[in-house]
Amino acid sequence: MTFEKRVRFRSSWLPWALVAPQLLVVVLFFFWPAGQALLESVYESDAFGMSSTFVGLDNFKRLFADETYLQSFWTTAIFSIWVAGCGLTIALLLAVMADRIVPYAIAPAVVGVLWVFMFTPSMGVVSHALKQAGVDWNHLLNSTHAMTLIVTAAVWKQISYNFLFFLAALQSVPKSLLEAAAIDGAGPWMRFWTIQLPLITPTAFFLLVVNIVYAFFDTFAIIDATTSGGPGKDTAILVYKVYQDGFKAMDLGGSAAQSVVLMAIVIALTVLQFRYIEKRVNY
Amino acid sequence: MKLRNTLTSMALALTALSAQAQTEIQMWHSMSGALGEWVNGLANSYNQSQKDYKVVPVFKGNYDESMTAAMAAFRGGNAPHVLQVFEVGTATMMYSKGAIVPVAKVMKDAGYKFDPSVYIPAVAGYYTAPNGDIQSLPFNSSTPVFWYNKDAFKAAGLDPESPPKTWTELTLAASKLKASGHKCPFTTAWQTWVHLETFSAWHDVEFATQRNGFKGLNARLNVTTPLHVRHIENLANMSANGLFVYKGRAGAAGATFESGECAMYTNSSAAYAGIKRNAKFAFGVSTLPYYPDVKGAPQNTIIGGASLWVMAGKNSNEYKGVAGFFDHLSKTDVQAKSHQDTGYLPITTAAYQATEKSGFYKQNPGTDVSVTQMVRKTTDRSQGIRLGNFVQIRTIMDEELEQVWSGKKSPKDGLEAIKKRGDELLVRFENANR
Numbered sequence: 138m139t140f141e142k143r144v145r146f147r148s149s150w151l152p153w154a155l156v157a158p159q160l161l162v163v164v165l166f167f168f169w170p171a172g173q174a175l176l177e178s179v180y181e182s183d184a185f186g187m188s189s190t191f192v193g194l195d196n197f198k199r200l201f202a203d204e205t206y207l208q209s210f211w212t213t214a215i216f217s218i219w220v221a222g223c224g225l226t227i228a229l230l231l232a233v234m235a236d237r238i239v240p241y242a243i244a245p246a247v248v249g250v251l252w253v254f255m256f257t258p259s260m261g262v263v264s265h266a267l268k269q270a271g272v273d274w275n276h277l278l279n280s281t282h283a284m285t286l287i288v289t290a291a292v293w294k295q296i297s298y299n300f301l302f303f304l305a306a307l308q309s310v311p312k313s314l315l316e317a318a319a320i321d322g323a324g325p326w327m328r329f330w331t332i333q334l335p336l337i338t339p340t341a342f343f344l345l346v347v348n349i350v351y352a353f354f355d356t357f358a359i360i361d362a363t364t365s366g367g368p369g370k371d372t373a374i375l376v377y378k379v380y381q382d383g384f385k386a387m388d389l390g391g392s393a394a395q396s397v398v399l400m401a402i403v404i405a406l407t408v409l410q411f412r413y414i415e416k417r418v419n420y
Numbered sequence: 421m422k423l424r425n426t427l428t429s430m431a432l433a434l435t436a437l438s439a440q441a442q443t444e445i446q447m448w449h450s451m452s453g454a455l456g457e458w459v460n461g462l463a464n465s466y467n468q469s470q471k472d473y474k475v476v477p478v479f480k481g482n483y484d485e486s487m488t489a490a491m492a493a494f495r496g497g498n499a500p501h502v503l504q505v506f507e508v509g510t511a512t513m514m515y516s517k518g519a520i521v522p523v524a525k526v527m528k529d530a531g532y533k534f535d536p537s538v539y540i541p542a543v544a545g546y547y548t549a550p551n552g553d554i555q556s557l558p559f560n561s562s563t564p565v566f567w568y569n570k571d572a573f574k575a576a577g578l579d580p581e582s583p584p585k586t587w588t589e590l591t592l593a594a595s596k597l598k599a600s601g602h603k604c605p606f607t608t609a610w611q612t613w614v615h616l617e618t619f620s621a622w623h624d625v626e627f628a629t630q631r632n633g634f635k636g637l638n639a640r641l642n643v644t645t646p647l648h649v650r651h652i653e654n655l656a657n658m659s660a661n662g663l664f665v666y667k668g669r670a671g672a673a674g675a676t677f678e679s680g681e682c683a684m685y686t687n688s689s690a691a692y693a694g695i696k697r698n699a700k701f702a703f704g705v706s707t708l709p710y711y712p713d714v715k716g717a718p719q720n721t722i723i724g725g726a727s728l729w730v731m732a733g734k735n736s737n738e739y740k741g742v743a744g745f746f747d748h749l750s751k752t753d754v755q756a757k758s759h760q761d762t763g764y765l766p767i768t769t770a771a772y773q774a775t776e777k778s779g780f781y782k783q784n785p786g787t788d789v790s791v792t793q794m795v796r797k798t799t800d801r802s803q804g805i806r807l808g809n810f811v812q813i814r815t816i817m818d819e820e821l822e823q824v825w826s827g828k829k830s831p832k833d834g835l836e837a838i839k840k841r842g843d844e845l846l847v848r849f850e851n852a853n854r
Contacts (some may be wrong), residue, residue: 181852184508184512185519186495199848205819205841277668365669365816368822385484386812387491387512 171400177393196394198273205370206395207379217352219288220295224348225341227292230298232307241356253363276364282372283364287372288350290363291356299344305311306340307333339417346410353403375399424720433668439461443473445741446500447519448480448490450726451560454693458762466748473741475502482750483509483809490731494519497534499731501742504559506726508810510547511633511731514555515808515853521730521739523746524553529736532745538750542720542794547727550634554619557746560689561765563790564614564707571672572683576600583706590684591708594663597683598821604682609673611666612817614686614708614722616643616838619651621802624716628846631804632772637850639811641842644835647714652824652831659825666825669818688724688792692763692848705786707793725764763787765794794854808849813842 146152178196182189198208205273256276264274276282310333318328334341357380360366366373366381373381376399383392451459456479463475480486483506491501505513513520527534535545536554547556548572570580584590594605608614615717620627626642633639642648658664663684665672674691676682678698686708695703710718728749730742748754755771758764766772772791775781781788807813817838824834 183516183852184491185516186491187518275594278664278822280826343835365818367669367819368826369819369828382812384488386486386809386815388809388812 174393174396175401176389177389178397179390181390189410192390196314196390197398199391200394200398205373208370209373209375212371213353213376216291216356216372216374217287217349219284220291220352220356221345221348223288223292224295225344228296228302228344229341232300232303233333248290248294248359248362250288252359253292256286256363267383270407276368278368280368283368283372287356287360287363290359291352294359295348295351299348302340302344303337306337310336335419342415342418344409345414346407349406349410352402353399375402442471443737445473445475445502445738445740445745447477447502447504447728448478448486448837449747450479450481450483450486450503450506452479455560455762458758462754462758463745465754466745468747470744473744475745481600494731494733496734499733501731501738502745503729503731504726505556505729507546507724507804508814510556510727511628511808511849514549514806515637515849517689520555521732522549522555523547523557523728523730524555526730526739527743527746530740532743539766539768540765540769540772540795541768542671542796542798542803543573543723543765545798546723548805556729557749558723558767559726559728559749560690560762561723561725561727561767562688562763563723563793564610564618564686564708565689565721565789565793566684566686567677567691567695568684568704568706568707569677569680569682569699571703572597572600572602572680572701575595576602576683576848577788580702580704583704584684584709585707586712587651587709591654591663591683592656594658598661598663599617602683603662604667604676605662606664606684607667607673607676607682608664608685608762609667609671609691609780610724611669611821612814615651615806615821616648616656616817618708618721620648620721621722621804622710622718623714624649624719625714626801627805628807631800632804633808634803637808637853639807640846643842644832644839647711648835649832651711652835653823656824656827656831660827666822689765690763692787694776695699705789707789716799718793719802720798721790721793722802723765723794731811743827749781765790769795773783807846808853809845812845816841816845 179191179193180189181192181195200236200348253261255261256274257264267274274282276286314332314336315328318332323331353374354376356374357377360372360374360377361380364372366377375395379395379399382388382395447459447463449456461476463477467474478500480489483504486503487505487509490499491500513549524534524536534554536548536552539558543558543561544554546561547558548554566583566756568583572696573580573583573593576593576594577600578593584593589604597605601778617627620632625647625668626632626647627640628639630639655664659666667676667682671687671691673682673685673687674694676689677685677687678695680699681699689705692705697727700732701715707718708721728746731740734742749758750768752768755766755768756774756778759766759771759775766775772795776788820829820834820841823829823837829837
């Protein structure tokens, strides 16, 4: 079922004028910085910007020659799958149960600090409980523990956002359909699986894209506040290194090259999602 | 109407400001809390000592943040006059020739008699160019020392008044502490600064070639020597036996000593204030342990902390004000008071002697440990460290040492990885600054 919802404007400038503020924001805060990153990535400049030398693809070549950089692709993949997977499943579960709302507007760094307190090997509440249960919690040296910690913190922060969208989507599923199905003898699981889930796929798809982008870009503050990428480099996802090299080590060229790589990955992922997964979405 | 009123009052305010004709000296720093008050106090005392200049200290976040902010400001032509930079940023600042003015030049141009020999060599040497000119003014410097819990020592049957002097003694003490039921006999803060950088100077061996980078940009890491491997192996064994417990990067281990969880630890001498405030036990401080069979050990430890850099592009009148401020900071009474109030190292020998004469060290036992580790003649290998991209190299060292403590890499492999990855960054810095 599709409805024609197009609005027709008489004048040609009015629609442009109406979207201009939004376009301006996008150009100013997305296209311009992205263009700058592209430009910076082929230059090597000193910290104070006094000299800038064109180095072609050197920044990229160096990146891909670095084993630890290649390793961090793998780390990022694991991290993103866990964050998006857990974030979506748990939020959907909660939304279905229409459970109570978890706070959503929290700065990532605060989330990081909160969780690192609970998990501090010697004094944390959670690590103490884990110790009682026979798990020797140490995210400082155990990479599985460190990964669990950052995934938990990242998922926890995102769950409420996902939850709100899922809840709204579930509530917009026509009651009549569910009642009809119930009369026909479909149980709760059957109703969820055959009616609710297909009808909320647009929301689920939207959230999938948003969550992947979140895991890729928006989690560096959580990592900075909890593990700083350690132990070793085991929780240093791509965006964390961008942040570290750019803002802590002042290596602008290298950092820009990394953000270009990251941008390419996310564009590719989004295109893939729209091509293959969107086909299964019912609007 | 309202707008006009506002404009008029703004114009009036501006006239009032210019009427004072005082030259403002902007100083960006990273000292918060009590230390922030200390900086404000120094500026105030200078401002009150004369009428022509007004030093305005501005807190700009932690060391990386203020440095990034200054770099962005410099690109935009709004750099401060004075910038506090942490020691790992030294090479970056020094080789940014057009962005800074060496302190020695600022002082000479302003007509001050500037005698580098009044500064403590191990402190000022860190910031001195090969031609003997001081590039930046040492401001807040500390050095690694050994801290221990005297109550825990007593409980373990150890003499609380004779702390371990060597690594062998330390290992023995750690075993006794463990036997007495201690979960964390020994830990360390700032593992790379204490156990690789300072460790090298303390044993009079190079941490990097070319006199640790002092002689030139072609320096490479020198951390794979048998001595370095021996020390990291020793710590790795202690870690495997539960004698050394890793508590995280940077200063994270501090809280575990202050809470009594860890009985001994190595950290900056500047940890004094925090330990004194938080520790509910008797604590002691002593010199850093060493390996007595190494020739020349113990030499001297090296500093951490920050120094004040003068940014380029200001007029000569403003530089005069900066020079006056620096001269004020170097005065014996100002220095001695700073040293006694903050626990940071004195930068002049006279300030150290004045403090000693005043009986301060006798009243506050242990506060002189850091100074005695420093007030020595430095060698070519112990003056300090001057490597480019050092922030990233420190991260690499942290990453690889963590692999060693967790048993994923052998000490030798870990140190070799540090050398390989660190040298790549040094080559890049050399190419970028040639």
